[in-house]
Amino acid sequence: MTDSAPEVMDGAREMVLALADDELCIGQNLAWWIAVGPFLEEDLALTSISQDELGHARALYGLLGDDVDALAYARQPHEYRSAHLTELPCRDWGETLVRHFLYDTAETVRWAALADSSWEALGAVARRALAEERSHLRHATGLLSRLLRTEAGRSQLLPLFDQFTPMACELFELPPGCAADDLVAAGIMARPLSDQRAEWQAAVDEAVASAGYQPQWPADSAIPASASGRAGQRSAHFAALHAEMVEVLSIDPTAVW
Amino acid sequence: MRSWDSMEDFEAFLDDGGLVEPDDDMPDAYREAVFRFIELHANSEYMGGLTERDWIAKAPGLTNKLTALAKTQDEIGHAHLLYMVAADMGVKTRDEMTADLLAGRTTFHNVFHYRAHSWGDQIAIAYLVDAAALASQQAVFKNCSYGPYKCILRRIIAEEGFHMRNGEELLLKMAKGTTQQHEMMQEGIDRWWWPSVQLFGPDTRPDDVLLRWHIKSERNEDLRDRFVQKMVPQLTAAGFTIPDPDLHQDPETGRWVSGEIDWDALKAAIAGRGPDSARRLNDARLAWDGAAWVRSALDEAAAVPA
Numbered sequence: 001m002t003d004s005a006p007e008v009m010d011g012a013r014e015m016v017l018a019l020a021d022d023e024l025c026i027g028q029n030l031a032w033w034i035a036v037g038p039f040l041e042e043d044l045a046l047t048s049i050s051q052d053e054l055g056h057a058r059a060l061y062g063l064l065g066d067d068v069d070a071l072a073y074a075r076q077p078h079e080y081r082s083a084h085l086t087e088l089p090c091r092d093w094g095e096t097l098v099r100h101f102l103y104d105t106a107e108t109v110r111w112a113a114l115a116d117s118s119w120e121a122l123g124a125v126a127r128r129a130l131a132e133e134r135s136h137l138r139h140a141t142g143l144l145s146r147l148l149r150t151e152a153g154r155s156q157l158l159p160l161f162d163q164f165t166p167m168a169c170e171l172f173e174l175p176p177g178c179a180a181d182d183l184v185a186a187g188i189m190a191r192p193l194s195d196q197r198a199e200w201q202a203a204v205d206e207a208v209a210s211a212g213y214q215p216q217w218p219a220d221s222a223i224p225a226s227a228s229g230r231a232g233q234r235s236a237h238f239a240a241l242h243a244e245m246v247e248v249l250s251i252d253p254t255a256v257w
Numbered sequence: 258m259r260s261w262d263s264m265e266d267f268e269a270f271l272d273d274g275g276l277v278e279p280d281d282d283m284p285d286a287y288r289e290a291v292f293r294f295i296e297l298h299a300n301s302e303y304m305g306g307l308t309e310r311d312w313i314a315k316a317p318g319l320t321n322k323l324t325a326l327a328k329t330q331d332e333i334g335h336a337h338l339l340y341m342v343a344a345d346m347g348v349k350t351r352d353e354m355t356a357d358l359l360a361g362r363t364t365f366h367n368v369f370h371y372r373a374h375s376w377g378d379q380i381a382i383a384y385l386v387d388a389a390a391l392a393s394q395q396a397v398f399k400n401c402s403y404g405p406y407k408c409i410l411r412r413i414i415a416e417e418g419f420h421m422r423n424g425e426e427l428l429l430k431m432a433k434g435t436t437q438q439h440e441m442m443q444e445g446i447d448r449w450w451w452p453s454v455q456l457f458g459p460d461t462r463p464d465d466v467l468l469r470w471h472i473k474s475e476r477n478e479d480l481r482d483r484f485v486q487k488m489v490p491q492l493t494a495a496g497f498t499i500p501d502p503d504l505h506q507d508p509e510t511g512r513w514v515s516g517e518i519d520w521d522a523l524k525a526a527i528a529g530r531g532p533d534s535a536r537r538l539n540d541a542r543l544a545w546d547g548a549a550w551v552r553s554a555l556d557e558a559a560a561v562p563a
Contacts (some may be wrong), residue, residue: 035306038548257317
């Protein structure tokens with residue numbers, strides 16, 4: 001544990017909770033693809049990534065308490081901090097690919113900024129995750145670059161960038177009560193989030209430039225702070241996602257499964 | 258590439274423990290029979306993945322979710338390997354096998370024509386179906402004459418063994434759990450017992466070429482009997498009952514004797530008239546057709562230099 005001031009650590013824990021909730025929702029949504037992807041190799045790839053993301057969620061919740069399942073599943077909806085992008089079901093494979101690309105590009109930047117964290121346990125999680133994230137990103141960019149060379153790929157995928165990029169900016173926001181400047185000053189996070197977001201946008205721009213496309217970036221997150229996932233507002237998709245996660249658990253909360 | 262002058266020579270080679278490789282000039286009847294067998298196995302792993310996927314999203318807790326996902330991913334991985342080995346035999350391409358499966362022209366195991374109704378069913382699948390499948394696969398692996406199949410069966414068996422142990426562990430949790438958990442597990446056993454027993458198939462015919470050509474090494478009835486002898490005491494000890502009112506112990510041998518097996522249920526399921534056959538194939542078709550643009554765009558991209 002770092003020796004940062006208690007209020008800084010409270011903010012750091014809020015940030016970790018947000019990251020963990022992102023991973024939980026993404027992992028849950030990616031798991032849906034088992035046996036129904038475009039081809040078996042892709043089912044295997046997406047569900048490996050799903051397992052990695054759920055593993056990251058478990059490691060992050062583990063930084064916050066011993067009862068990982070209670071943290072992951074037993075909170076009220078307004079207590080979750082997930083970005084709305086991660087709550088989207090994306091039952092269309094093209095949607096899943098674009099979200100996967102935006103998310104894993106963002107994660108690579110986010111984890112890199114935490115890899116040398118003064119919160120040593122967080123740094124260890126970040127370094128392990130970063131190594132996995134690079135292979136996720138290879139998978140996403142490999143498919144994206146090949147598909148964007150085709151007319152069908154461009155017409156299916158590029159409109160989704162317009163749809164998702166404003167929402168995806170929320171990945172670089174922190175919950176209220178979590179002062180990013182303090183986290184940087186305390187060495188918990190290496191760089192300001194605005195820097196991280198700029199690096200992410202540049203990486204996204206570069207990946208789609210070959211298709212003659214320029215995403216329109218909002219000046220700030222398109223989601224007003226009061227309606228943001230980070231502030232505890234859940235998207236329309238969360239209720240169904242959460243109901244599925246806890247369907248068996250809620251049969252009997254005292255049971256050991 | 259090896260070739261044989263006659264079927265007698267080929268069978269003598271097999272009887273000596275010879276392993277056939279894809280580029281060998283194997284007899285057409287052998288190629289066809291082994292291909293059909295591997296294709297059935299591949300289809301079954303794939304449809305098994307579809308059967309199990311209903312409960313992955315709902316699996317209770319992160320550890321169970323990760324384990325359930327990894328298990329089903331193993332099944333899809335098996336399907337992937339098996340389709341590749343089958344395609345190498347030169348009878349059908351992977352796409353042709355998929356098309357035949359989705360059109361109902363080829364079959365998959367009876368158990369994957371049923372629906373998993375609860376988390377208890379999901380455990381019953383791991384415990385009963387995976388144990389039955391493992392026993393069958395071990396019997397094929399033992400003496401398998403087709404080299405590439407034997408090679409991937411080694412890996413499949415290792416993973417199925419893990420699934421079965423996971424099933425045992427989860428079943429014991431349910432056995433020691435709340436009344437509701439116990440009931441849920443009993444219902445799962447009630448639903449999956451008979452399909453699992455039927456999975457071994459009717460008694461093997463004496464002229465079964467799969468036995469003669471060392472694909473199968475044991476008769477269906479022997480494998481089925483061993484399954485019953487193993488499962489009945491385990492389930493009973495855990496406090497569960499077997500949904501077979503005629504099940505009894507032979508007073509002389511002490512062996513468990515099943516009641517009459519409803520082979521019509523097996524035939525109906527395999528013919529695509531099982532309780533969940535239509536939904537299973539429909540899910541697979543929707544997924545396959547819905548992503549057709551991805552496959553054709555990737556083919557197109559592969560044909561054009563970057």
